[in-house]
Amino acid sequence: MILLADGGSTKCDWILLGDEGEIIFKTRTEGLNPAVFKPNVLEERIRKNEELTKHKDSIITVHFYGAGCGTKKPAALLKQIFEDFFENATEVIVREDMVAAVYAATTEPGIVCILGTGSNSCYYDGEHIHMAVDSLGYILMDEASGNYFGKRLIRDFYYKRMPPEVAEAFNEQYDLSSDVIKENLYKKENPNTYLASFAEFIFTSERNGYFYKIITEGIQEFVETRVLCFPEAQNVPIHFIGSIAHFSEDIIRAAVWPYHLKIGNIVRRPIDGIIEYYRKEVLKVKVD
Incomplete structure (x- = not known):
């Protein structure tokens, strides 16, 4: 399964795809721009989402595309937050929203x-x-x-x-x-x-x-x-x-x-x- 996310400053859309491309769930959090929001805000916005919390232990792949992730420091910050939350994830990729747009x-x-x-x-x-x-x-x-x-x-x-x-x-x-x-x-x-x-x-x-x-x-x-x-x-x-x-x-x-x-x-x-x-x-x- 792959957890995909397209995030901006206002909102972030999440999709969990199964191995055959089926949608297991869709959900939305508030924006997760690491260049704008403090770490505690980012962490809280993820934690309070029921779908992400319910499935977090079974997710091993996270691909996040978001605003504010085009430079190393903010991207690394968000990557660490995801690795801490999705404890069993073996692959966490954080890239800028421009990649997702393409x-x-x-x-x-x-x-x-x-x-x-x-x-x-x-x-x-x-x-x-x-x-x-x-x-x-x-x-x-x-x-x-x-x-x-x-x-x-x-x-x-x-x-x-x-x-x-x-x-x-x-x-x-x-x-x-x-x-x-x-x-x-x-x-x-x-x-x-x-x-x-x-x-x-x-x-x-x-x-x-x-x-x-x-x-x-x-x-x-x-x-x-x-x-x-x-x-x-x-x-x-x-x-x-x-x-x-x-x-x-x-x-x-x-x-x-x-x-x-x-x-x-x-x-x-x-x-x-x-x-x-x-x-x-x-x-x-x-x-x-």
Whole structure:
């Protein structure tokens, strides 16, 4: 059996696959980004999940793909936490979420983009992943991500750049007092997740001109900074992973059109693509 996980800062999806590729269980924990959360928070989020706790002694293989796992120290921290929790595991692999995004999107050369709580991109040559830019996180980068749009909404509300009816609805849905916002951003943990929580307002409300404008500007900035940086962009498909990409497909297609780029797959939930990859490429399950 293989325990697979696709983790971000907001949530983490877990799947236990049997030897024939069957799903033994699916579950979800809160986000497990080791670059953002302290070890005790990561440990607690795993322990309180009933499915993981029930099966932990029988699991011998853990493959985790997550945000914040692209550098050695955070990845090693999370790996140790998993080894301590899954005491009988003989193989624990922790890799960055970009790898999972590639598995979910394609087996052929292409550019793969993540639009989630954070954002990122890579070029996949068919065998290896190539990063053009090191990600510096939500303060400096993360264009077109959940925290990017959350930040934009809060600024626009305070600068009174929102249409009045949108501002009224936004104010009814969230506590926008300056004290609460500053406490969450500067005193509490996980400010990136806090900012990203506001982005739901855009994608669960009826589309209007204001929403269209800020989504378009975010996607345009992402394309210019995180897609066109790859020389291969003109010659391979551009794949997108994540809910923001799923709900913004029309805007993504419009944003890449002037650059004559080809859109590939747009995958809302990467865990589904990861399952199929493991069935075909790892477990070698034959499909009739």
